[in-house]
Amino acid sequence: MAIFWGVALKNDILKTGVEILDEYFEELSKDKKIDQDLHSVLLDLWKQRRLYTKTYLMHELDDLLKEKSK
Amino acid sequence: MSEPSVKLKKLSLLNFRGARDLIDLNLGSRCKSCAIFGNNAEGKSTFTHALEWFFSGKIAWLRGEGISDEDIVNLASSEEDDTSVNLVFNKSELNSLKDYDKKKRRSGHSNKTQVFTNYIENEARYDRLYLDQHTILWFLSRTKGEKKAEIAKIVGYEDIVKVKSVFSSTVRDLERDRRLWEAKKSLEDNRGILTKEIYGEAINDTKELLAKSQDLLRIFGYKKALTNLDELDEAIKEAIQLLPSQERAEERVDLERIKERIGKLDKKQDFTSLVSGWVSNFNILLKDQETVKKLKMDEFLRQAERVLIDSPEIENCPLCEQPIESQEELLGKVIERYRKLIEIRDKLKTHGSELADIKSELEEIERECSEISEGLKKRKIPHDSEAVKEYKTLISKTIQLMERGFNDRKIVLIDYKVIKKQVEGIKLVLQAVTLELSKKISDLAITKEEEEKQVAYNKIVRGKRLVLDNISHKKVISVFGLLIQGLRRVENQLLELQNHVMQQILDLISDDVNKFFCDLNKKENVKNVKLELKGEEGIEFSLEFYDNEASPPKKYLSESQLNSLGIAFFLAAVKKFNKSNKFFVLDDVLLSFDKNYRLRLLDLLDENFYDYQIFLLTHEEYWFQMMKRKFPNWIFKEVYWDFNNGIRFKDLKFDPLDNIGNKLARGEKVGNELRTYIEALLKEICFALEVKLTFRFGMDNERRMIGEMFSALTSSLKKHQSNIQDNKDYKELEVSNFVSTCASHHNPDLVSPGDIEETIEKTGKFRKLFVCPKGKMVERRNNVPGQNKISCKCGCLQIDWKE
Numbered sequence: 001m002a003i004f005w006g007v008a009l010k011n012d013i014l015k016t017g018v019e020i021l022d023e024y025f026e027e028l029s030k031d032k033k034i035d036q037d038l039h040s041v042l043l044d045l046w047k048q049r050r051l052y053t054k055t056y057l058m059h060e061l062d063d064l065l066k067e068k069s070k
Numbered sequence: 071m072s073e074p075s076v077k078l079k080k081l082s083l084l085n086f087r088g089a090r091d092l093i094d095l096n097l098g099s100r101c102k103s104c105a106i107f108g109n110n111a112e113g114k115s116t117f118t119h120a121l122e123w124f125f126s127g128k129i130a131w132l133r134g135e136g137i138s139d140e141d142i143v144n145l146a147s148s149e150e151d152d153t154s155v156n157l158v159f160n161k162s163e164l165n166s167l168k169d170y171d172k173k174k175r176r177s178g179h180s181n182k183t184q185v186f187t188n189y190i191e192n193e194a195r196y197d198r199l200y201l202d203q204h205t206i207l208w209f210l211s212r213t214k215g216e217k218k219a220e221i222a223k224i225v226g227y228e229d230i231v232k233v234k235s236v237f238s239s240t241v242r243d244l245e246r247d248r249r250l251w252e253a254k255k256s257l258e259d260n261r262g263i264l265t266k267e268i269y270g271e272a273i274n275d276t277k278e279l280l281a282k283s284q285d286l287l288r289i290f291g292y293k294k295a296l297t298n299l300d301e302l303d304e305a306i307k308e309a310i311q312l313l314p315s316q317e318r319a320e321e322r323v324d325l326e327r328i329k330e331r332i333g334k335l336d337k338k339q340d341f342t343s344l345v346s347g348w349v350s351n352f353n354i355l356l357k358d359q360e361t362v363k364k365l366k367m368d369e370f371l372r373q374a375e376r377v378l379i380d381s382p383e384i385e386n387c388p389l390c391e392q393p394i395e396s397q398e399e400l401l402g403k404v405i406e407r408y409r410k411l412i413e414i415r416d417k418l419k420t421h422g423s424e425l426a427d428i429k430s431e432l433e434e435i436e437r438e439c440s441e442i443s444e445g446l447k448k449r450k451i452p453h454d455s456e457a458v459k460e461y462k463t464l465i466s467k468t469i470q471l472m473e474r475g476f477n478d479r480k481i482v483l484i485d486y487k488v489i490k491k492q493v494e495g496i497k498l499v500l501q502a503v504t505l506e507l508s509k510k511i512s513d514l515a516i517t518k519e520e521e522e523k524q525v526a527y528n529k530i531v532r533g534k535r536l537v538l539d540n541i542s543h544k545k546v547i548s549v550f551g552l553l554i555q556g557l558r559r560v561e562n563q564l565l566e567l568q569n570h571v572m573q574q575i576l577d578l579i580s581d582d583v584n585k586f587f588c589d590l591n592k593k594e595n596v597k598n599v600k601l602e603l604k605g606e607e608g609i610e611f612s613l614e615f616y617d618n619e620a621s622p623p624k625k626y627l628s629e630s631q632l633n634s635l636g637i638a639f640f641l642a643a644v645k646k647f648n649k650s651n652k653f654f655v656l657d658d659v660l661l662s663f664d665k666n667y668r669l670r671l672l673d674l675l676d677e678n679f680y681d682y683q684i685f686l687l688t689h690e691e692y693w694f695q696m697m698k699r700k701f702p703n704w705i706f707k708e709v710y711w712d713f714n715n716g717i718r719f720k721d722l723k724f725d726p727l728d729n730i731g732n733k734l735a736r737g738e739k740v741g742n743e744l745r746t747y748i749e750a751l752l753k754e755i756c757f758a759l760e761v762k763l764t765f766r767f768g769m770d771n772e773r774r775m776i777g778e779m780f781s782a783l784t785s786s787l788k789k790h791q792s793n794i795q796d797n798k799d800y801k802e803l804e805v806s807n808f809v810s811t812c813a814s815h816h817n818p819d820l821v822s823p824g825d826i827e828e829t830i831e832k833t834g835k836f837r838k839l840f841v842c843p844k845g846k847m848v849e850r851r852n853n854v855p856g857q858n859k860i861s862c863k864c865g866c867l868q869i870d871w872k873e
Binding site: 014016017018020024030031033035038042046051052053054059061064065068 | 563564
């Protein structure tokens with residue numbers, strides 16, 4: 001079991017990178033130091049496999065910025 | 071992770087790279103391993119490239135300027151010919167033909183099934199299938215960051231690396247975002263204004279804003295406590311009613327501005343001196359009218375100067391045809407006249423630019439007069455508008471006179487008396503207006519209390535706007551901070567995650583890298599080879615070289631050691647990470663390897679990859695022969711190439727002795743090659759029969775002369791009461807002229823072709839005494855039970871041998 005800032009991952013030696021990231025983004029909600037809205041955006045993008053370029057991420061962050069800066 | 075199991079039954083190429091006609095590499099139903107021999111540029115690597123193109127759609131070697139997809143097509147093929155690579159696997163559902171459409175410049179697989187698509191796009195995507203010298207050097211020379219990325223790709227962790235890099239890049243973008251920087255800058259600027267010009271300190275929130283505004287509202291008699299921004303807005307509306315009249319204030323400002331303008335104009339009204347200086351100088355210049363008229367002659371004189379310099383032999387003037395008495399004198403005169411014209415032209419140019427400046431100043435005076443006149447009209451101040459108009463007309467006329475004179479190159483005549491009279495008139499008009507303006511301004515002045523109210527009001531309104539702006543800026547900065555902090559946290563976690571999984575992989579692969587490297591470098595003092603994470607973003611090989619840590623390895627290792635490190639890494643990666651394919655290609659990887667390395671590599675493959683399908687490509691005949699003996703069950707092919715036919719396989723029964731014979735028949739010198747072959751044959755026989763030879767150190771032990779080995783072999787055969795040493799075929803080679811020449815250090819290439827031909831035949835017969843028809847050597851360890859004989863491995867050839 002590997003632990004990163006409170007995010008616990010199971011033994012990952014036989015997993016692919018995608019499987020490891022699946023688990024990571026799910027577990028990220030347990031990290032209280034990360035804004036929950038940000039987490040849900042990241043999880044959503046990862047599920048759509050849209051975190052391989054920053055285009056979608058920047059777009060979502062723009063929306064978050066506008067929403068939270070009101 | 072399931073065990074990889076895909077192997078190749080057949081590889082067929084058509085019009086692909088070096089292959090012109092269809093060439094099939096049949097590997098049989100048992101998917102045998104294969105060794106391919108061919109000299110450089112005979113097309114061996116075409117097979118590697120075919121696999122690379124089939125699996126990845128590109129050929130790493132064919133990258134760079136001037137190279138396109140079309141370069142996979144055989145040069146000798148025609149436009150209509152198909153270009154394809156066809157692979158037949160042990161799993162028929164994966165069989166596919168990949169072809170290249172020259173017209174559409176597109177390639178595609180014939181197998182469109184989901185199974186095949188999944189295989190090619192996912193399962194086999196990162197399998198290590200081919201290694202060549204270029205790739206070894208490329209990998210070893212990468213930076214530690216690039217090595218990490220490459221290894222991540224091999225083990226399927228590329229996704230983590232990619233996603234992590236997206237976070238890194240996004241964090242950087244957010245940190246540099248224009249909105250963030252503008253908010254930070256505005257916040258600072260506004261704080262400065264609030265401190266210096268409004269409250270004497272920087273106000274940060276609504277509560278403080280309300281408190282400060284309440285203080286300022288006292289001057290308006292406002293006593294209610296402000297509890298929110300709506301109340302502040304109401305208070306501002308009430309305050310505005312108590313301000314001095316806006317209209318009055320505006321009129322006062324207007325009148326002050328007109329008065330200021332008149333004050334400025336007073337110093338410039340009399341433009342006589344501005345004009346007279348220029349007019350006087352210009353008129354002096356124009357007095358020499360004759361010279362001015364000749365200005366157009368300057369080009370003519372310039373040409374004349376050139377003619378006189380370029381043609382010193384000219385006798386008559388080309389214009390008037392009068393004889394030229396002294397060309398030198400004439401040239402002097404021409405130059406003098408030409409220079410005079412140039413001077414005048416320069417002066418005129420100066421006058422032109424001065425006139426432009428004067429015109430600009432006069433127009434400025436004219437404009438000021440117009441604006442003063444309009445301002446007075448607007449504020450209904452009585453004044454002599456006709457006098458102003460006449461003054462403006464005078465300015466326009468003066469400009470016209472000067473411009474006309476300058477353009478026509480004529481004397482400029484200005485009536486200064488008229489100017490003086492007009493100027494005095496306008497002065498009187500403006501003096502009267504100034505008196506009237508002063509009186510009016512005085513009437514419109516506001517009281518000190520009114521002024522204080524105005525200042526307080528301005529501070530309240532401006533302060534409110536700046537504080538609210540700052541609250542908004544702080545919010546933007548705070549949200550940016552929240553997102554950047556979160557994303558950076560994810561970035562760091564991904565980096566740690568990446569390093570954690572990578573370290574597991576490195577630990578896993580390092581054992582094999584170390585084992586394979588040490589197997590290849592048995593006698594070297596190199597140990598503990600491993601891959602280590604270096605810093606946050608990189609991976610590098612480390613090892614102990616004579617008990618010293620060596621990282622990066624190129625600091626200490628030789629070219630061949632580095633080469634073997636690359637091979638060890640590739641093989642370890644194949645063993646640990648290939649998910650689908652149980653085959654791989656080593657394409658001429660032994661560039662700087664000596665014989666020992668080569669044998670060790672074959673041993674390594676035999677011990678660790680016996681269940682893999684291996685393709686060994688080499689241009690070294692000796693190593694190819696080694697492979698034949700080491701792996702008798704493999705398929706062996708020799709390739710050659712010509713432009714029209716492309717790659718072809720030679721007859722598979724390759725015999726180096728036949729090859730030497732063929733070369734001799736072509737008239738080539740083969741003496742040294744024949745000696746090398748006989749030496750190698752004797753070495754193998756001595757090794758197989760455990761013939762005792764004097765021990766020597768190092769490479770000297772490898773260097774054995776034919777005579778020395780013959781002598782030891784004969785002694786050993788006699789000692790073991792064999793029947794071979796007396797055989798006619800044995801004796802004939804032993805006592806041949808060729809062997810004697812080699813034994814006496816003479817150059818065997820000096821032996822006559824007839825003798826060499828005979829020796830080749832004798833060597834063939836001699837070989838048959840020890841090597842069976844299946845190519846197996848008689849070995850001392852193969853005792854024939856119950857008989858004083860030893861045999862080859864298959865037992866078909868026996869010789870007397872008593873222990």
